[in-house]
Amino acid sequence: xxxxxxxxxxxxxxxxxxxxxxxxxxxxxxxxxxxxxxxxxxxxxxxxxxxxxxxxxxxxxxxxxxxxxxxxxxxxxxxxxxxxxxxxxxxxxxxxxx
Ligand SMILES: [Zn+2]
Numbered sequence: 001x002x003x004x005x006x007x008x009x010x011x012x013x014x015x016x017x018x019x020x021x022x023x024x025x026x027x028x029x030x031x032x033x034x035x036x037x038x039x040x041x042x043x044x045x046x047x048x049x050x051x052x053x054x055x056x057x058x059x060x061x062x063x064x065x066x067x068x069x070x071x072x073x074x075x076x077x078x079x080x081x082x083x084x085x086x087x088x089x090x091x092x093x094x095x096x097x098x
Pocket of ligand 1: 042043046057058061
């Protein structure tokens with residue numbers, strides 16, 4: 001089983017969750033329990049996903065987690081709409097392969 005850590009929001013930003021190669025999953029402490037459950041399912045999906053293209057990886061992880069945690073998914077969407085700076089930073093990091 002992966003190790004799950006709740007970490008300070010500022011440490012993870014622009015990410016809400018992060019799955020390290022060693023299996024450790026970090027989740028932002030700014031999220032409520034619905035959002036944390038959604039992000040955890042999203043990151044758990046990444047652990048076993050062999051796809052290479054990050055856009056496809058994110059679509060699949062979001063679809064998987066949204067089906068299991070629809071309320072958390074909608075809250076994360078709402079959070080993202082209200083913090084467009086985070087999504088700009090996120091997209092620029094992903095585009096650079098981080
Ligand atoms: Zn992801």
